[in-house]
Structures are given as structure tokens and as C-alpha cells.
Amino acid sequence: MRVRVATTALGITAALLAVPACSTDTTGSEHQTSSSRMGKPTDAAQEPAALSSAALESRLLDPRDLGSGYLPKPERPAQHEDVTVIGCPALSELGGDAATGGTLAFPRKAKADFTYGGSSSEISEELYSDSAKELSDGIGRIFDAMTGCPAYQIVSGGTPVDVTSQKLPAPTVGGDEQWSLLLTFIAGGRSTVVKQTAIRDGNLLLVVSGSPALVDRHLDKALAKATQTS
Numbered sequence: 001m002r003v004r005v006a007t008t009a010l011g012i013t014a015a016l017l018a019v020p021a022c023s024t025d026t027t028g029s030e031h032q033t034s035s036s037r038m039g040k041p042t043d044a045a046q047e048p049a050a051l052s053s054a055a056l057e058s059r060l061l062d063p064r065d066l067g068s069g070y071l072p073k074p075e076r077p078a079q080h081e082d083v084t085v086i087g088c089p090a091l092s093e094l095g096g097d098a099a100t101g102g103t104l105a106f107p108r109k110a111k112a113d114f115t116y117g118g119s120s121s122e123i124s125e126e127l128y129s130d131s132a133k134e135l136s137d138g139i140g141r142i143f144d145a146m147t148g149c150p151a152y153q154i155v156s157g158g159t160p161v162d163v164t165s166q167k168l169p170a171p172t173v174g175g176d177e178q179w180s181l182l183l184t185f186i187a188g189g190r191s192t193v194v195k196q197t198a199i200r201d202g203n204l205l206l207v208v209s210g211s212p213a214l215v216d217r218h219l220d221k222a223l224a225k226a227t228q229t230s
Contacts, residue, residue, distance in 0.1 A: 090148030
């Protein structure tokens with residue numbers, strides 16, 4: 001079954017089109033599979049107002065936060081190519097909502113992309129703000145779908161990309177809910193490993209993606225800046 005989906009909510013489309021060599025480790029080592037949803041969303045009437053996109057922008061990491069060797073990645077022109085998922089019923093079920101925006105396209109958002117050390121290693125940070133329930137339901141559905149199939153294929157712009165997905169232990173750096181996964185993309189004989197970790201803290205959602213080592217190195221810093229109150 002083939003269903004067109006837009007996977008930009010977690011930056012997967014960019015990873016597929018760029019296919020940077022973040023890692024060539026394709027040994028398929030076993031990972032513990034777990035997730036953490038310690039704090040389910042509470043009464044929306046008690047929540048503070050959602051942050052604006054401008055406010056989210058000010059809470060993104062910048063090169064000064066990351067340290068030497070990091071450069072902002074030039075924004076890639078908007079891509080309008082269809083993305084087709086083959087062999088994953090879990091993602092197929094999200095096809096309609098994803099293609100039309102639905103609950104996956106949070107309106108208040110900001111994003112920053114960086115390269116490191118002149119190499120192909122990259123890190124991306126995304127911030128979203130909405131009600132706790134909308135954030136929890138939306139990101140939870142995406143992660144559940146992507147980890148629901150251990151292997152599937154994506155065709156983007158006529159290029160087939162084989163994908164394997166592994167759920168990782170949820171991070172313990174903070175927040176109310178946490179998700180994490182490891183994706184391996186194989187296209188044209190090249191393999192790319194991308195780690196994606198999401199943390200919901202109240203009405204704020206942080207998603208950090210990229211080279212696994214860089215995600216691990218900067219996740220706590222990204223969360224601290226994203227949740228600053230002053």
C-alpha cells in the first residue's frame with residue numbers, strides 16, 4: 001500500500017533529501033525499547049497561553065550556545081516533491097492528517113539547523129507551542145507510527161530510501177513527556193543514522209535531531225534554553 005505523507009513535522013524530509021553521512025554504523029545493534037510519558041496533559045484551562053513563533057525563535061540554540069565549530073546551515077529551498085511510504089501500515093494511517101497538516105502541523109513553531117566542524121554532521125532543533133494535549137497527541141502519534149515498523153521504504157522525488165527504525169530509551173534530562181528513536185536511511189549505497197529526541201514541557205515541545213553524538217551533547221542545553229522563563 002502506498003500513501004503520500006508529509007514528514008516535515010520532525011524534519012525527516014530534509015534528512016532524506018540531504019542524506020548526510022552522520023554515521024555509517026549499520027550493524028543493527030540492539031537497543032532497549034522504552035518511552036516515558038510521566039506527566040499526562042492536565043486541564044487546558046489552567047495552562048499558560050501558547051508561546052508565539054517569535055518567542056520560540058528567541059529560545060533556540062545559536063552558535064554561541066553550541067560552541068566552536070558550529071555554523072548555521074543555509075535554509076534549503078522549499079521542497080514540493082511527494083513523499084511516498086511503502087510497507088508501513090502505521091505511517092499509512094497518518095497519511096491523511098499529515099498530508100493536510102492536521103494535528104501534526106503546529107502553527108507556532110521555530111527551527112534552527114547547524115553543521116559541525118566542516119563535516120557532514122548536522123544537528124537540528126525545532127520548537128513548538130500549543131496546548132499540552134495537542135502537543136502530546138500529535139508528537140506521540142508521529143513517534144508511535146515511525147517506531148511501529150522496524151523497516152519500510154520512502155520514495156522522495158523518485159529516489160527510494162530504505163529506512164529502519166528503533167525506539168530508544170527516553171531521555172532523563174527533564175520535561176513532562178519524552179520520546180526518542182534512531183533512524184537509519186540507506187540510499188544509493190550510503191547510510192545515514194539520525195537520532196531524534198522529543199521532550200514536552202508543559203505547552204512547549206522540543207525536538208532535537210541529527211548526528212546521535214551531537215543530539216546527546218546538546219539536548220540538555222537545548223531544553224534549558226527552551227524552557228527559560230525570563
